[in-house]
Amino acid sequence: MAKSAKNAAKAPRDWVRVLRRIDDVRWELPADAVPGMRVPGRIYANEKLIALIAQDESLGQVAGVATLPGIVGASLAMPDIHQGYGFPIGGVAATRVSDGVVSPGGVGFDINCGVRLLRTNLRRHEIESRLGELLDQLARDVPAGAGTGTKAISANDQEGVLWEGAARAVQMGHGSEADLAFLESNGALPDPEPALVSERARKRGLPQLGTLGSGNHFLEVQAVDRILDEEAAAAYGLEGRGQVVVMLHTGSRGLGHQVCQDFLDLMQGAMQQYGIDVPDAQLACVPVRSQEGREYLGAMAAAANFAWANRQAITGAVRRAFGRVLGVRDPDAALPVVYDVSHNIVKIERHTVDGEEQELCVHRKGATRAFPAGHPELPEPYRGVGQPVLVPGDMGRYSYVCAGLPGAMAETFGSCCHGAGRVLSRGAARRSLAGVDIAQRMQAEGVLVRAANRADLAEEASEAYKDAREVVLTVQEAGIARMVAQLRPLGVVKG
Amino acid sequence: MRATPTAGYALLDHTADVGVRAWGPDAAAAFAQAARGLFAIVLDADPTAWTGRGEPVVRTASAEGTTWQALLVNWLAELLYLFEVERFVPRTIAVHECAPPRIAATLGGIVLASMDEAGGTAVKAVTYHQLAVEIGPKRSEVRVILDI
Secondary structure, three states: OHHHHHHHOOOOOOHHHHOEEEEOOEEEEOOOOOOOOOOOEEEEOOHHHHHHHOOOOHHHHHHHHOOOOOEOOOEEEEEEEEOOOOOOEEEEEEEEOOOOEEOHHHOOOOOOOEEEEEEEEEEHHHHHHHHHHHHHHHHHHOOEOOOOOOOOOOHHHHHHHHHHOHHHHHHOOOOOHHHHHHEHHHHOOOOOOHHHOOHHHHHHHHHHOOOOEOOOOEEEEEEEEEEOOHHHHHHHOOOOOOEEEEEEEEOOHHHHHHHHHHHHHHHHHHHHHOOOOOOOHHHOOEEOOOHHHHHHHHHHHHHHHHHHHHHHHHHHHHHHHHHHHHOOOOHHHHOOEEEEEEOEEEEEEEEEEOOEEEEEEEEEEOOEEOOOOOOOOOOHHHOOOOOEEEEOOOOOOOEEEEEEOHHHHHHOOOEEOOOOOEOOOHHHHHHHOOOOOHHHHHHHOOOEEEEOOHHHHHHHOHHHEOOHHHHHHHHHHOOOEEEEEEEEEEEEEEO | OOOOOOOEEEEEEEOOEEEEEEEEOOHHHHHHHHHHHHHHHHHOOOHHHOOOOEEEEEEEEEEEOOOHHHHHHHHHHHHHHHHHHHOEEEEEEEEEEEEOOEEEEEEEEEEEOOHHHOOOOOOOEEOOOOOEEEEOOOOEEEEEEEEO
């Protein structure tokens, strides 16, 4: 207990008293709660989650985002929100392109960090005896953990992945053309500016194509546990209990980290020039239409494309591993992509605000796009049911596939939650689980683990996260997305 | 309670990230201690006491920043870059120039035989969040949050 005393020394604000309850799953942070807020904050949470959310400075960060010039509607927080740096993780902020700002902090260092789900025709009992072998192969073929990758890629392909994203990785032999229709934005943002990706960013990141990274990134072999919406599940190719699926979570690796670092430095100076003042330097921003703003968007798009190429390269490796260990034939066809979502990104989209359609810069920082049925950007097979929203939970319990609902367009700029959200800091998780062998405990519970760094596993243990079920129940009640399937982990590869 | 040493660092809890508080008699010492804290996270051990396999190397490093804050962020980002791209871990840090717009140092360290030698937590980047640099005549202190 004494150890946490120093954290308690700085008395946190009692956020629950500042909030105004709208209904069972919506809370408003009034625009006069903190000086400088231009719009109110709106938090999606049930009573249980709001108590957890109010424990740290997440809500102060929601207020900070509300001060950004040109922000419209509200500074939004999904039920998985937790304290980040500057922006909260689980936050959505839409700014007017005409006179608003773009903020690299609203995307984060891991540009286009995201989640991809592959499905198989295999049943759980068909792989169980070979699962250990499969995980060993996956851990070998998809390097995880700190540091550099080892793969040399040609100068041509280096440029190619920044311009074309996942499509270039397909040309390099990872996966098939058919995959691209099932990736958000078809796996490439328009108008990338590879020339604005610094030499340092390239040196750091390009050798890391096809690697997972560390922290909360993972590759999981999972099984469908429950189907919760038959129609959408059928459209997504999710057939029923026991079906084996593969979920992976990673982003743009060192390349994206360096692009963000480079632009944060640039914006510290540029911000003053535009007379913008923000409550936290990590909220650094410039007008969308300024030269620096355009440059950031171009470099960010190139980094986002690298991330899609990275997830595509990993997809190729996963399929080859299934072929080698389980004898799966034509693995490109046997493990199709259900969907691929980005949850750290800024996109130019059109949304209706106060009855008027506007061009907006939608920052999703730990938030997933969630377009409803009928949206023209969805692949044809999903147009009748809505976009798959992939919501990984903690590695010990369950993950969810949801489907975007009209409420997302009406209220959240087409956005939804992205995960369970942390409840314990990494340090607190380590302390409370000191001496516990997490890999062994998970194995006893039926989940095999391969971890590059076993010491870090405690930081990712179930106790460190909110219950993902509470999170998705909340977005469902709010009409943002509905639950389609619950997935259970069988084997986990971690950094 | 022990007396606070004249120069040192401490790691701070932050929900999804980790922080470093570092101090010393002057800015150069505080910045050197911040770098030591960064590598204490990367190695999961104090770098001065750390024994990892690799080739001993002495090298220089520098960074620029127009403000103290930017100088600190860019200094740590530079070391992170050298670690990720060249696998260089500094074990001794002699900062000989430290005031905006420039920091320059001589680093004694190791080029790791493999990244697996670093047994700690990968650091993605250096943030400006809650960044603090207090430069005083007798004591300087910094505080920085790292994205992991």
